[in-house]
Amino acid sequence: NAGVMQNPRHLVRRRGQEARLRCSPMKGHSHVYWYRQLPEEGLKFMVYLQKENIIDESGMPKERFSAEFPKEGPSILRIQQVVRGDSAAYFCASSPSGTYSNQPQHFGDGTRLSIL
Amino acid sequence: DQQVKQNSPSLSVQEGRISILNCDYTNSMFDYFLWYKKYPAEGPTFLISISSIKDKNEDGRFTVFLNKSAKHLSLHIVPSQPGDSAVYFCAASDTSGTYKYIFGTGTRLKVLA
Numbered sequence: 001n002a003g004v005m006q007n008p009r010h011l012v013r014r015r016g017q018e019a020r021l022r023c024s025p026m027k028g029h030s031h032v033y034w035y036r037q038l039p040e041e042g043l044k045f046m047v048y049l050q051k052e053n054i055i056d057e058s059g060m061p062k063e064r065f066s067a068e069f070p071k072e073g074p075s076i077l078r079i080q081q082v083v084r085g086d087s088a089a090y091f092c093a094s095s096p097s098g099t100y101s102n103q104p105q106h107f108g109d110g111t112r113l114s115i116l
Numbered sequence: 117d118q119q120v121k122q123n124s125p126s127l128s129v130q131e132g133r134i135s136i137l138n139c140d141y142t143n144s145m146f147d148y149f150l151w152y153k154k155y156p157a158e159g160p161t162f163l164i165s166i167s168s169i170k171d172k173n174e175d176g177r178f179t180v181f182l183n184k185s186a187k188h189l190s191l192h193i194v195p196s197q198p199g200d201s202a203v204y205f206c207a208a209s210d211t212s213g214t215y216k217y218i219f220g221t222g223t224r225l226k227v228l229a
Contacts, residue, residue, distance in 0.1 A: 031215075033216065033217075042205060042219035042221040045216040045217060105217065107159035107162075
């Protein structure tokens with residue numbers, strides 16, 4: 001299956017710990033997007049990355065959250081000093097191009113983060 | 117500020133009949149619209165899209181209609197099947213920007229056998 005791969009599927013952390021979520025885009029895709037879905041809500045854009053570049057982080061909280069997409073390896077969404085309000089499903093999507101190309105973003109199955 | 121709205125949280129339809137899901141948007145800069153389907157514990161799956169230069173796009177049982185003057189789009193599923201039961205999300209994008217999607221809150225469709 002050459003789809004978007006996210007791991008872990010479920011992650012449990014205690015308040016104050018760090019959470020690391022990983023995303024490997026579809027083969028041939030070099031553009032990655034992270035979205036967060038709170039219970040009973042739609043997906044909210046967080047950040048858009050290309051290899052080694054953050055293009056748009058307008059949806060990222062200013063503190064504790066960071067994202068990277070290194071030259072080699074998966075994209076990482078990192079949440080430091082987690083709080084209960086960080087509990088959500090985090091989805092990664094990828095596309096072959098970030099410009100208008102009529103090619104939709106394809107989503108992974110998400111990481112469900114639970115904070116105790 | 118909810119720029120993309122799906123005002124019906126749920127919809128029930130008999131198998132074989134038409135399902136119509138609605139979506140409204142407020143940002144006139146949006147020019148690319150998509151529908152995604154989502155099953156529990158899975159990621160959204162792309163269904164169909166439409167650009168603002170069109171008013172209709174069809175793919176098999178799925179048709180999306182766009183009314184730019186009303187800032188409204190709808191997804192028609194004909195005929196509806198039990199396997200269509202899922203949450204449907206409308207999304208919009210301003211392609212002059214960074215191609216991020218703005219999602220509605222979803223409509224849960226239940227197709228009754």
